[in-house]
Amino acid sequence: MPLESIDLPFNDAVKAELARVPDGSPRAGELWGAGADGQVQAIVLVTAELNGFYLAIPVVPATGWATEQELVMPESILGMEATIVLAAESGLHESLLTRRFTTAATAAEIVDVRAAAHDPDRQTVFPRGSGEDDEDAVEWRRITVARFRDLAFS
Numbered sequence: 001m002p003l004e005s006i007d008l009p010f011n012d013a014v015k016a017e018l019a020r021v022p023d024g025s026p027r028a029g030e031l032w033g034a035g036a037d038g039q040v041q042a043i044v045l046v047t048a049e050l051n052g053f054y055l056a057i058p059v060v061p062a063t064g065w066a067t068e069q070e071l072v073m074p075e076s077i078l079g080m081e082a083t084i085v086l087a088a089e090s091g092l093h094e095s096l097l098t099r100r101f102t103t104a105a106t107a108a109e110i111v112d113v114r115a116a117a118h119d120p121d122r123q124t125v126f127p128r129g130s131g132e133d134d135e136d137a138v139e140w141r142r143i144t145v146a147r148f149r150d151l152a153f154s
Helices: 012-019 107-116 135-152
Strands: 030-034 042-050 053-060 071-073 082-084 090-093 097-103
Touching (some): 012 097, 030 053, 042 097, 042 107, 042 135, 053 135, 090 135
Antiparallel strands (some): 030 042, 030 097, 042 053, 053 090, 071 082
């Protein structure tokens, strides 16, 4: 389902940015809409640029499943809290990055975010989730990772 068909409570700055045609290439620390055929199917946090390909982590507009394996993006960035699913970082071709949302972190802060995926003690600009890592959380993470990887390889 395209993200455009879901009524999300984006803040005014994000809504204004979504109405514009993106100018320039994605940069580490920016949130972009990703999808095929010009549709936004996921929100991603760009973490690195690699000659027309980008590393990105999905950002899910909900925090109920966020455990210590994920980071929580504060409401001030998008207009709602969101979960940064560290386990799902993947490469995306530039053609899949269709809409710029906003800047969420500096390039230096993104270095810490990427490192946090492998180091549970690594501090980042975003706090870790506090949910219980139970069966439901594991299943939610598995589905999120699978859907994002499907998009990455589309």
